[in-house]
Amino acid sequence: MKNFWCEVYLDKLYNNLKIIREIAGDKKVIAVVKGNAYGLGIQEISKAIEDKVDYFAVADIEEAKLLKTEKEILLLSPLISKEDFSTDLKNIIFTIDNKEIINDIPEELEAKVHIYVDTGMNRMGVKGEELGDVISQIENKLPNVKIEGVYTHLHHTSNVKYTLKQIDKFKSYIEPYKNKFKMIHCLNSSGFINDEIRTACDFTNAIRAGNIIYGYDGMGKGLTRIYNYYSKPVNVCEVKKGETVGYGCLFKAKKTMKIGILGFGNIEHFGFSKDLRKNIFIDVLKAAYNSIKFRPVIFAGNRGIRVLGRSNMNITIVDMAGISKDELLRVEISPILADSRIKKIYYNENKEEVFFDGNISLAGDE
Structure with missing residues (x-):
């Protein structure tokens, strides 16, 4: 899942x-x-x-x-x-x-x-x-x-x-x-x-x-965003001090820490785009920039969560410090850019799921 x-x-x-x-x-x-x-x-x-x-x-x-x-x-x-x-x-x-x-x-x-x-x-x-x-x-x-x-x-x-x-x-x-x-x-x-x-x-x-x-x-006119993307970790594990995480060993743990595995990545159009020519130097620069200039795109409540290394094809690794495995994480990604196959759930004003059947009719329509 x-x-x-x-x-x-x-x-x-x-x-x-x-x-x-x-x-x-x-x-x-x-x-x-x-x-x-x-x-x-x-x-x-x-x-x-x-x-x-x-x-x-x-x-x-x-x-x-x-x-x-x-x-x-x-x-x-x-x-x-x-x-x-x-x-x-x-x-x-x-x-x-x-x-x-x-x-x-x-x-x-x-x-x-x-x-x-x-x-x-x-x-x-x-x-x-x-x-x-x-x-x-x-x-x-x-x-x-x-x-x-x-x-x-x-x-x-x-x-x-x-x-x-x-x-x-x-x-x-x-x-x-x-x-x-x-x-x-x-x-x-x-x-x-x-x-x-x-x-x-x-x-x-x-x-x-x-x-x-x-x-x-x-x-400015009172219009609001009508969507949010969410994720829960598919796995949580421990990484010891000095161990590296992910492809390219771009992140090295400075202390023993808990990391979360999120079930999305480049295939959902999240993270850095894959270059046609592999360039480790560029990847290292990006990782270094992100460690210095932390601009979160994943949030637990209002707190930004750090991505460790870089996303790969279908996995993103995050720092789970202070976060439970069952916590809901909000992911900032634009539907225009995101893979259209990502599951969508439609809710009414009562936070009740609205279903669209094969005839594209709303549940509850009269």
Whole structure:
């Protein structure tokens, strides 16, 4: 048994969405659940929030197929290909991010699309001066395709001055055609929580909420992290003074001590990444740095626990001084980076486990 798992707190998830709704006012909320809901389980999270959001957004058609929902699902640019248009999913909104892809859309296709406009990120998107031409091509060539929305991406919100110029650029591009669009959106999570940026987007009527749903960002607005990783030692043993611990003999005990073996490591994406070329010198420097500059990532309560040596494939060794074998250890690791196969347990506000069955329905649903 690995004794390593992730807890997801649905009450905190719901409270985050409540705060987002309050700040957003009458704007529609597009819940971004790409990347396996930022590592927290796309099927479970989407089911849990289905009645609390207006739309979903995913990165590609394969993610869309995982959502058991009647809500419309926006396929975000740029991961859209010719083959995607043959999907039998009826609730998909495609993104058009270049003129060429219009030629790949079957003339008989009945679909909704959003047009992605490039405002400076320069990795994809319709150029502003091409927007009118793209709209005309769709309307003339594809009578069954409805242009329902337009959006751009605010890619540098830490620079407010830059972002405000980007928003003005987007607004100027869509102004001549704004009556054609049911949905206009450019606010992402980082833009949404900035009051100045959010105010500048008063001409939009939807937001794309990703990081802030899960509490990766927005603490200043009362948003909270909805997950924690926990571990219990799979074994505890004694190491005598002068003995070394782990691969490379990177840690040497200065006194007889108790160590704990935790059942996770590099394979869960914890610890130092494995170099393609073994470099003992670098490993020694890292270990020396950690012994001098102690920055804990494993905690017993509020007390940081020292990792001894370095994590290996599936094991991490820690100093168990003052800690019992049954004590719960909190592990700081991001779900975005962590192995998605790590067991996840979903809890409601009463700390009761919530189960998702084969139909992705919540236990207790009526």
